[in-house]
Structure formats: structure tokens, C-alpha cells
Amino acid sequence: MDNVKATAYIRRYEGFSRLPYKCPTGHLTIGYGHNLEHGISASAALFILQEDLAHAERAVKDSFPWWWKLDDARQFVLVDMAFNMGLAGLKSFKKMLSAVEQGDYQTAAKEMLASKWAAQVGRRAVENARMMETGKWI
Template identity: 60%
Template sequence: MIEKLTERLRQSEGLSFVPYKCPAGYLTIGYGHNLEANGISLEAAELLLRQDIEIALKQVKNAFAWCSQLDEARMSVLVDMCFNMGITRLCGFKKMLSAVEAGDYKTAAKEMLNSKWARQVKGRAVELGKIMETGEWYPEGAKK
């Protein structure tokens, strides 16, 4: 029964990859999934997180050929920033990116913290700055 019902609902509901308002006025996505009434499951949230990380990683690798030389911790900072603000805004961090490419991680961290983004995300920027500067996943004072 589940397979037949699933196929019928796919046809009836249609698929939307972006949120839309259904005829009843509810924010909906996918095959008629009512986000307002149902939200998403932990499994769906984890899947979306993994997919979004993979997209950000691909964007960083495509934008900065030199990033393959970075250690994982510092690479994760760039991916985290891309995840948070998008590749276009990350590319706007020209002084920070030049410092990272040159291996001047102290200056890179300083440039990260001297930004509107850092003022918006506060502790996250401080933590990422420490990781960029030290190359350690969990520098002293960072969350685990």
C-alpha cells in the first residue's frame, strides 16, 4: 500500500525544490510537506546539513585552487564561512583570502574579525579566527 500511495501522492502533490505557499496558504516544500505544521525531522535536517556542506566544500575548492594546500582545520574555516554567507560574500574577503593563500594565518584571522560578518556572528567568528590562526580544530577556548 505504501508504495502505491507514495506514487499517487507524488503525482497529486508534485515536487517543489523550493518553498511555496500551498492553496491553503501554508509554507510547503517537496511533495506537499507542510513546513509550518510539521517542520522537518532530525534525519531530514542532518541530510540537508551534509548536502549543504558538500556544496560549500565544492564551491570553495572551485573558487580557490590554492586551498588544496590547506590543512583540514583551516579548510573547514573557509567551508564554514561559505556555508554561512555564500561563496559570493566569502570571495569579498580579499585581504583575508590573500593572507590565507600566503600562509599568513594570523593576518587572515585578524581580517576575518575585522568585518561586518564577524560583528553579526560574534562568537562563531572568534572561534573560526582561532582555528584559522592555529590550524587546530579545537584551539583553547573553542567549543568541542
């Protein structure tokens, strides 16, 4: 089978939907007619993760002009928090963000751990706080 022709044909008739919808038979569908009840492959999930991570990184870069001054690990902590709880959730950490901007990473880490978010995500928050405080990847 010619995969290029087959893909073009199906794309033409299925159309693209970036948001889930119910197809005429009532199945939850996304993309080019992908039935979500069948799940997705690990490779598709990894691709989506990479897309979502890039989206979170762009949002953080655009929101905090001082982000560029941070080392790689601290940049990642902010991106991970935005990925996990959305940009609005990250922006709600006003004291933490102020401390990060001022280079007071110890206070930033303490603010992270003293949050409802930390209680919800547990080890992830502990590791993010450690990376924020030290500037080193875990």
C-alpha cells in the same frame, strides 16, 4: 501499508518543488507537498544541513584552486564562512583570502576578526580565526 507504493503514489500527485510555494489552500509548502507550517524533523534538518554543507564545500573548492593545499581545519573555516554568509560574502574578504593563499594564517585570522561578520557571529568568528591561525580543530 506498502511504503514504497505509497511514496510513489504521493510523489506522482504532489509533484516536486525545491522552492517553497503556496498550495491551493494557502499553506507554505516544499518538496513533495510538505506543509512547512508543521516544521521539519531533526533528521530532516540534519539531512538539509549536510546537503547545504556539501554545496558550500563544492563552491569553495571551485572558487579557490589553492584550497586543496590547506589542512583540513583551514579548509573547513572557508567552507563554514561560505555556509554562513554565502560564497559572495566569503569572496568579499579579499585581504583574508590573499593571506590564506600566501600561507600567512596570522594575518588571515586578524582580518577575519576585524570584520563586521565577526561582530555579528561572535564566538563563531573567534573560533574560526583560531582554527585559521593554528590549523587545528576546536
